[in-house]
Amino acid sequence: MKRNAVVIAAVVIAVGLMVWAGVLNYRHRQQQEAAVKQLQSMMAQPAAPSDGSSDAGADGSSAGFGGFMEHPLQGKMAPNFTLKDTEGRKISLADYKGKAVIVDFWATWCAPCKIEIPWLEQFNKQYASEGLQILGVSEDNLNLDNKTELAKEKQEIADKAKDLGINYPVLIDDANVSTPYGGVDGLPTTFFIDRSGKVVASTVGLAGRDEIEANIKKALGSGGQS
Amino acid sequence: MKRLWWGALALLLAASFAAAQKLPWQKSERPQDVRYLFPEQVSVPAGEDSVVELHFRINPGMHINSHTPSEKGLIATNLILPDGSGIKLDKVEFPQGSEYSLRAMPSMKLSVYTGDFVVRAHIRATSGQHLVQAALRYQACDVNACYPPRKAPVVVDVIAK
Numbered sequence: 001m002k003r004n005a006v007v008i009a010a011v012v013i014a015v016g017l018m019v020w021a022g023v024l025n026y027r028h029r030q031q032q033e034a035a036v037k038q039l040q041s042m043m044a045q046p047a048a049p050s051d052g053s054s055d056a057g058a059d060g061s062s063a064g065f066g067g068f069m070e071h072p073l074q075g076k077m078a079p080n081f082t083l084k085d086t087e088g089r090k091i092s093l094a095d096y097k098g099k100a101v102i103v104d105f106w107a108t109w110c111a112p113c114k115i116e117i118p119w120l121e122q123f124n125k126q127y128a129s130e131g132l133q134i135l136g137v138s139e140d141n142l143n144l145d146n147k148t149e150l151a152k153e154k155q156e157i158a159d160k161a162k163d164l165g166i167n168y169p170v171l172i173d174d175a176n177v178s179t180p181y182g183g184v185d186g187l188p189t190t191f192f193i194d195r196s197g198k199v200v201a202s203t204v205g206l207a208g209r210d211e212i213e214a215n216i217k218k219a220l221g222s223g224g225q226s
Numbered sequence: 227m228k229r230l231w232w233g234a235l236a237l238l239l240a241a242s243f244a245a246a247q248k249l250p251w252q253k254s255e256r257p258q259d260v261r262y263l264f265p266e267q268v269s270v271p272a273g274e275d276s277v278v279e280l281h282f283r284i285n286p287g288m289h290i291n292s293h294t295p296s297e298k299g300l301i302a303t304n305l306i307l308p309d310g311s312g313i314k315l316d317k318v319e320f321p322q323g324s325e326y327s328l329r330a331m332p333s334m335k336l337s338v339y340t341g342d343f344v345v346r347a348h349i350r351a352t353s354g355q356h357l358v359q360a361a362l363r364y365q366a367c368d369v370n371a372c373y374p375p376r377k378a379p380v381v382v383d384v385i386a387k
Contacts, residue, residue, distance in 0.1 A: 109301045109365055110372040115331045141374070160299060185256060186371030205370030206330060 071191075071202040072182060078103070078193045079180035083137070083171040086158035091135070091169055093193075100127075100219035101193040102134045105178055108160040109140070110187040112206035117164045119209050123216055124168050130220050131195065134168040136161065139187060142174050150174075192219040259288045259366035260378045263342075272353035272386040275316060280305070280345045280380060282362060289338040290364040292323025296337040301365035301375050305345055312356040313384060319346035329369070351386035358382045 073079075078101075082092040093101065104120060106113035117136070124134045138157045143149035154172055161170040178184035181191065192201040192215040200222055201215040263281040270276035284290060291300050307315045321344060323337030345362070361377040 107372070107374075108299045109375070111297070111300065111334065111336060111367060112328060112330075112370060112372060114334070115328060139374070156299075186368075186373055188371070205368070206328070208330075 071199070071204070073191065073199045074202060076199055077197050078191060078199050079177075081175070081177035081180075083173060083175065083177060085169040085171050086154065086161055089169075091171055093135070093197075096133045096135075097197060098195055099131045099133045100195055100216065102132070102216065102219070103137060103181075103191040103193065104134065105137050105139050105173075105181070105184045105187060105189040107139045107187050108157060113188045114164065116188050116190070116206055116212070117166060119212060121165055121167060123213065127216055127220065132216060132220060136166060136168060136170040137173050137177065138170060139173055139178060139184060142172070144174060190215075192216065194219045194222040196222075198222075256373065257285075258376060258378050259285050259373065260290060260362060260364050260376075261285075262362065262378055262380045265382060267383040267385065269385045269387065270349065270351055272351060274350065276349055276351070278347045278349055278382065278384075280347055280362075280382075281342065282345065282378070283342050284340055284366070287368050288366050289326055289336075289340045289368075290366045292337040292339055293320030294323065294337060296323075296335055300336070301363075303339065303362065303364045305347060305360060305380070306363055306377065307358065307360045311358050311360075312352050312354065313358050314350040315347060316350060317348040319348070321345070349384070351384050353386050356384045356386070358384050 078093060080093045082090055085091050093103070102120065102123075104116070106117065120134055120136075124132065138161075140153060140157055142153050157170065157172060178189075181189070186204050188203075188206065190203045190207065190212070191199055194200045200218050203211065203215070207215075261283050263283055265278070265281075268276075268278050270278070290303055293303050295302050303320065305315070305318045307313065321339065323339060326336045326338040326340075327334055328336075358381070360380040360382070362380055363375060363377050365375040366373050
């Protein structure tokens with residue numbers, strides 16, 4: 001009799017815990033959905049009058065929404081990665097210790113990336129002597145199980161990089177290196193890493209040219225000189 | 227025996243709790259940007275060419291490339307019908323895209339769909355009832371960012387008599 005009571009109590013507790021966990025999970029999902037909706041509505045705001053005071057003008061100044069949110073990696077060491085570039089060379093983030101590094105996640109199908117990349121290329125030339133290194137990381141889907149398809153896809157990325165006039169290394173993400181960067185979803189997503197390897201800024205979506213330059217200066221100016 | 231009971235109970239509790247919780251490193255999937263609206267069921271003459279109008283809705287603030295994107299390399303919207311569904315997809319008519327430009331580059335004209343749109347699928351079904359599980363492949367963007375291509379499920383019960 002006593003044993004039965006204990007078993008019944010245990011079952012009741014177990015069921016109660018499961019219900020509680022379910023409620024917590026449901027609330028968590030609701031909060032996430034609300035956050036996504038809020039984010040989408042923020043991004044869907046109509047354009048402000050083109051007086052250059054807000055949003056992107058033709059010069060691309062202060063276009064991004066990156067300034068609204070702080071990425072969880074902000075202030076933390078950038079996760080290291082090693083990937084091959086479009087020429088087949090192995091490149092690690094750690095190779096650039098002492099330099100300010102921009103890690104730009106992009107894809108060939110991403111229209112805003114085509115706007116941002118020429119700006120990055122200009123900054124690459126402008127700030128290279130001060131110790132800036134840009135790394136483009138392609139997030140294009142890859143058919144890893146089919147060697148012929150994979151080679152074709154890699155060539156397409158290389159061709160697109162050439163079309164866009166990219167002179168900095170373009171790495172092919174065949175190892176999900178975007179995951180430790182928060183599972184990059186919206187493209188372009190750009191991380192600004194200082195000379196000590198710490199993430200000092202990041203932008204999700206097309207940021208303004210001025211914002212990108214300000215972040216580059218921030219990365220160049222902190223973490224010690226090379 | 228008693229210990230075994232308690233051990234099993236503890237295991238059950240731990241497993242159920244872990245299954246119900248979203249762990250911090252588990253990223254939740256982004257909700258779909260395109261939803262299939264209707265029809266859920268259609269009746270068509272068996273063996274004959276029939277047009278089924280499929281209605282879709284794109285989330286506010288989002289756009290997707292049209293079936294004929296203006297730039298090479300952009301991912302076109304397409305209807306995918308798996309083989310063996312008892313339905314033959316002869317032709318798909320997509321609406322014309324509307325022109326869209328990113329504010330940072332007004333000269334870049336994109337061909338996109340926004341809001342609601344209708345795809346006309348020309349099908350031929352064998353006699354009987356077929357649960358067609360098709361998908362709309364699309365690639366969505368908002369005003370600043372683009373998101374990886376996705377497939378929105380399109381489920382239609384086709385009754386061919």
